[in-house]
Amino acid sequence: MRDGTILEARNLTKRFRIGNRDVEVLRGISLKVQRGEFVAVMGPSGSGKSTLLQLLGGLDRPTSGDVILDGEIVSQLSDREATHLRREKTGFVFQFFNLIPLLDVYENVALPYTIAGVDPRHGAAAARIRDVLEMVNLVWCERNRPDQLSAGEQQRVALARALVGSPALLLADEPTGNLDYATGGEILNELWRSCDERGQTIVLVTHDARAAAHADRVLVMGDGKIRDEIQLGRRKDSGAGPLIARLAQLGL
Amino acid sequence: MRRLSSLAWRNLQARLLRSVLTAAGVALGVAVLFASLSASATMDAAVSRAAADEMGHSALRVQALEERGLSRETVALVTKAAGVEVAAPALERKTYLAPSAALTPSATLPAPVTVLGIDAVAEPKLHDMPLSGGRLLTAADTLSAVITETLASGERLQIGDPITLNGAGSGPTDFSIVGIVAGDGSVPEAAGRLVMVPLSSAQALFGVTGVTRIDLSTGPGVTADELIGQLEATIKTEPYLLARTSDIADSLRAETADFRGTLLLVAAVVLFAGAFLIFNTLSMTVTERSREVGLLRAAGTTRSQVMGLVLLQAFALGAIGSAVGVVAGVGLSSLALSWVNSTGPISLDAPDISIGSVLLALLIGVLVTLAASLEPAWRAGRIPPVEAFRRGPKGAVAGAARLRWLVLVFAVLAIAALAVWPSGSPGGSGATLAAGGLTLSFGLLGPLVVYGLMLVAVLIVPVILGPLLRLAGIPFRVFRNEERLARSSLARDISRTTLTAGALVMGLAMVVALGTAAASVRQIGQRWLAETIPGSELLTSIHPISPTDPAIEEIAALPGVKSISPIALFGVPLGGVRQEAAAISGKDFAADGRLVFVPDGGDPATAFAALDAGGAVIVPKSLANQSDILLGDTLTFATGETQTKLRVVGIVAHSLPGDSQEAVLVGWTDALGPFGATGADFFAVRYQPGLESAARPEVDATASQYALESADLGSVRGTVGDALDRVFRLLDALALVAVLIAGLGLANTLSMSVLERGREIGVLRAIGMSSRQIWGMVVIEAGILGLAGALIGAVLGLLVGGLLVAWSSGGFGLTFDPPWVSIALAVSFGVLISVTASIYPAGVASRQSIVRALQHE
Structure with missing residues (x-):
């Protein structure tokens, strides 16, 4: 792991109004993520882990507290500034892939460049797109549309799209939640390799212990708070045994 | 079923904006239809009234064909013909009142008066002359005159006043006003400025010996047809025309028949455009609710119940829209009639609002709505229960379904149009839309061909849409990313895009066609006078x-x-x-x-x-x-x-x-x-x-x-051009209603599209697309669609305009010279309406919470 904090959350709270009552989803969360670190966030449904991920990625604003990404206080940015921050410093992978059905694989992966006004067919952008497609082993289907791919392939396209801009932070929300065991394993290995080989910082939200076992560190959430932190350390073997044992101790 | 009907009602309420926009589309269509029917009925009534005024109690009119009129010998022959009870010969001429001749040289001439020389005894037997003062002419009168109330008030004349008429024979002659008849008198062309004098005095005034017409009543047991036979056998010395009241009414009716026919064609096109809106909306709703319908089917709802549910919604939209449309149509009809009143010889009163025309407009409005909803209803009934377990919306409407539906609605509207087609417009020829001597003339076949052409054009749209979207996207390439995404989005569901653009295509085609025809008629008028x-x-x-x-x-x-x-x-x-x-x-x-x-x-x-x-x-x-x-x-x-x-x-x-x-x-x-x-x-x-x-x-x-x-x-x-412009501008304004309906349809489709693409938009936002870019993407989507629709509409309009010009050549040999500036304006208007319609959905899309959008299914 390299030195330096890239992401910090300070006393984050988030309240939603549902009907006539306020529901506090996050209750004062603070955390730090180091550059190149792979952090997993676990917890039961409704524990607030997806909300935390959305705040960390600048998709939503906290009710109180701050998110600091690569030195910038995300929660104080205007919508326009937050948009630029997301464009330049984050990448997202979602449970349901969220590819644009009308665009082919290449165009989907190139989307961050397209949005930024960079021609994805020429120069450094084209080279980078080709690199990530090779990395996720999808060069063969770059002209295919999403509906012509398997679920695993679609998620690899989504991963390639998240990585193509070399974001400072990759945020993944249940990326294996919609995949079978073997395909999910492939995606987790891709994530792990990008972190281990290229120093990609990753925050992964999951309720799957096997997925979380790939992380360096696991934050366990419950009732809108971080209830525990499990240091697993970087290792080739991503066996979930020790983590499951610890989770069992926590009653999860 | 009662509970299901409440579900239909709730569904309309839940999608209130969509329901309101759709009902507004129906209302606009019905408003134009009602205005068209009402204007047609008003003209018809006015024509019958004018014919009755002109003929009075006469069974037959013998009209001189030549300018010198019917000779005394002919008048004598007609008067003595067997079967004739009363014969009232008259001489009709126009002249000026004498003071006008003494105007200063620079002054313009005043309105002329019509002088009617009458047989003082016979004329009142055949024509009612209700007096508002004084007396009627008698056989003993020579230089006496009876004038109309309109002329009396216009010229401030009273009984006992002299009235000096300029003549061609004896020069100015003084007459003494002995009576004033109520209203405008019995000669519609006189527009109320009528002076009746003894026939012999009129002949002396204008230096002629003949008469312009002889009105006849038949004796007991003699029919007009028998009298016609008798006269044809008797008069062989000079040319004449024989006309019954119905012939005069038919002749007057023929002058307005094509105008009324064109109004109805425009109404049919506008309603057809409304049908696109209804079909598209219900189609989208069925697609959107396929899982819900699947659940209903899984729970035991029958196919016919599901169909009934959709039809019930359509009925509610159609009934509400049609009712509002009739109310709006009353105002539209008044405007239309007051706008065209100055173009013809027949004066038009307030619009004819009969229970019959209200019910007819309501019926056609609801029928068209139901016809447009049959296909989505049928499709909803075929949603399988297993749909309840699927994620996300279903795919596009099949092309065959659209074809079925379009042909069905086309047929319903064509049958409705045939049922109410104005009389006096025989297929192919005869009837004319006359203004200032120039005519636009076609029969029933013409509008049907135009209408069918529009159907075919809309059916061809899916085939050419891909390349056309690329072409229409060119002006928006400045915003490369948004343009690319917008165009992709339009290509996603060609059926929906076609139906959304369909209304625009037809509305603009009609505007361009009418503009082209107007320009050609106007231009030939100019060339023709100059030549x-x-x-x-x-x-x-x-x-x-x-x-x-x-x-x-x-x-x-x-x-x-x-x-x-x-x-x-x-x-x-x-x-x-x-x-x-x-x-x-x-x-x-x-x-x-x-x-x-x-x-x-x-x-x-x-x-x-x-x-x-x-x-x-x-x-x-x-x-x-x-x-x-x-x-x-x-x-x-x-x-x-x-x-x-x-x-x-x-x-x-x-x-x-x-x-x-x-x-x-x-x-x-x-x-x-x-x-x-x-x-x-x-x-x-x-x-x-x-x-x-x-x-x-x-x-x-x-x-x-x-x-x-x-x-x-x-x-x-x-003058010729102005008269034409008034008529064509009215038709254009009505055709533009179809473009407005297209705008409503576009707002509906884009709103739905933005909802459907919620997650996609969320992803784009998440990976760095700004809300302004999202806004731009939706607006550009509308712009591309508007431009594509407007281009097809313009080409189709030119084709239809060409046909109208070809059919209208009459005796004047019209040339096809499209008004390019007006066409460019119409295309711009189409794009403007589209872009305006997208402002709201674009705002919704750009303000959408990223988090919520990503949760969207």
Whole structure:
């Protein structure tokens, strides 16, 4: 792991109004993520882990507290500034892939460049797109549309799209939640390799212990708070045994 | 089913904006339909009233065909014919009240009056003359006059006042007003300015011995048809026309039939556009609710119940929209009638709002809505229960389904249109939309072809949409990413895009077609006057005056005047029908040299010389083609017992304009002889080069002294054009309603599209697309769709406009010259409406919470 904090959350709270009552989803969360670190966030449904991920990625604003990404206080940015921050410093992978059905694989992966006004067919952008497609082993289907791919392939396209801009932070929300065991394993290995080989910082939200076992560190959430932190350390073997044992101790 | 009906109602409420927009579309369509039906009924009633006013209690009218009128011998023969109970001969002429002749030279002439010389005994038996003061004429009266209330109030005349009428025979003559009849009197063309005097006094005033018409009532047990047979056997000495009240009504009705037909065509197009909106909305709703419908089916709802649910929603939208549409239609109808009132001889009152027309509009509105909803309802009924377990919306509407639906709605509207098609418009010919002498004429077949063409065009749209979207995207390439995404989004569901653009295509096609037809008619009017009138100014007389009248000689002698050429317009009997003819001076036309002879149409100098010598005729190309007339042929005119035979000495590209056709040209010898013309109706003035502006004031002043109205060709063209413009602008305005409906449809489709693409938009936002870019993407989507639809609409409109022009050529040989600037404006308007319609959905899309959007299924 390299030195330096890239992401910090300070006393984050988030309240939603549902009907006539306020529901506090996050209750004062603070955390730090180091550059190149792979952090997993676990917890039961409704524990607030997806909300935390959305705040960390600048998709939503906290009710109180701050998110600091690569030195910038995300929660104080205007919508326009937050948009630029997301464009330049984050990448997202979602449970349901969220590819644009009308665009082919290449165009989907190139989307961050397209949005930024960079021609994805020429120069450094084209080279980078080709690199990530090779990395996720999808060069063969770059002209295919999403509906012509398997679920695993679609998620690899989504991963390639998240990585193509070399974001400072990759945020993944249940990326294996919609995949079978073997395909999910492939995606987790891709994530792990990008972190281990290229120093990609990753925050992964999951309720799957096997997925979380790939992380360096696991934050366990419950009732809108971080209830525990499990240091697993970087290792080739991503066996979930020790983590499951610890989770069992926590009653999860 | 009762609970299911509450579900249908709740569904409409849950998607309130969509429901309101759809009902508004139906309302707009029905408003135009109602306005069209109501305007048509009002015109019909006005025509019947005018015919009844004109004919009174007469069973038959014998109308003189020639200008000199029916002779005394003919009047005597008719009066004594078996079966005739009362015969009321009358002479109708226009003139000015005497004070107007004394106006200062620069003053313009006032409105003329119509003088009706009547048989004081017979006339009141056949025509009601309700007095508002004084008495009617008696057999003993000579210089007495009865005037209408309208004229009395307009000229501030009272019983006992003198009224001096300018005549052609005896000069100004004083009459004493002995009575005032209520209202406008019995001559619709007089527009209320009517003076009735004894027949003999009128004949003396205008220096004629004939009458223009004889109204007849039949004796007991004699029918009008029997009397017609009797008269045809009796009168053989001079040409005449026989008309019953129904014939006069039909003739008046024919003048407005194509205008009413065009109104109905526009209404059908607007309703068709509304049907697109309904179909698209219900289609989207069914697609959106497929999982919910699947659940209902899984829970035991039958297919017919599901269909009923969709039809019930459609019925509610159709009923509400139609009711609002009828209310809006009342206002629209009033506006339309007041707008066109000045274009025809028949005065139109407040719109005719009968229970029948209200019910008909409601019925057609609901029927079209239900027809448009049948396909989505059928499709909803076929959603399988397993759909309840699927994620996300279902795919696009199949092309075959759209075809079925379009043909069905087309058929419903076509049948409805046939049911209410205005009478007096026989298929193919005869009826005309007349304005200022120019006509747009077509029968029932024309509108059906236009309508069918629009259906075919919309069916072709899916095939050409891909390349067209790329083309329409070019102006938006400045925003490359947004344009690419917007275009992809449009290509996602070609069916929906086609249906959304369909309304726009039809609305704009109609606007462009009408604009093209209007421009062509207007243009030919300009060219035609410039090509045929030998001069730059016209002096018009309201009663024929001799070509050698001293007044004309005086004007011809004024400095700067090169020539003054007399022209008379009259009817001649040719081939059993009335043909319009013009008497011209061959010498003047030869000197002017602007009349164009067709190749092999004869030598102009020889032809003009033959015309002046008599026994010769020049025919326009349109008539020559229509009747296979060749140079050297002899035309036989049924001018009485001795027929008049004229040799065709020339064929010209365009001839002088009559009321509804081009005139054949004859010389003055024949006109004043066998054809019975009594003088020139107008004089064409040609000035010495460069002297017109200096010479005109004196010419105009002298002309005014002799009650001749002067007008330069430009102002004549302007009058013709203005009258046409009013009619076409009204039709254009109604057709633009279809474009508004397209706007509503676009707002609906884009709102739905934005909802459907919620997650996609969320992803784009998450990976760095700004809210402004999202906004731009939706607006550009609308812009591309609007431009594509407008381009197809413009091309289709040009095609339809071309057909209208071809069908409307009548006698004038119209040319196809599209008004490109107006077309560009129409296309811009289409794009503007589309972009405006997208503002709300674009705002929704750009303000969408990223987190919520990502949670969207």
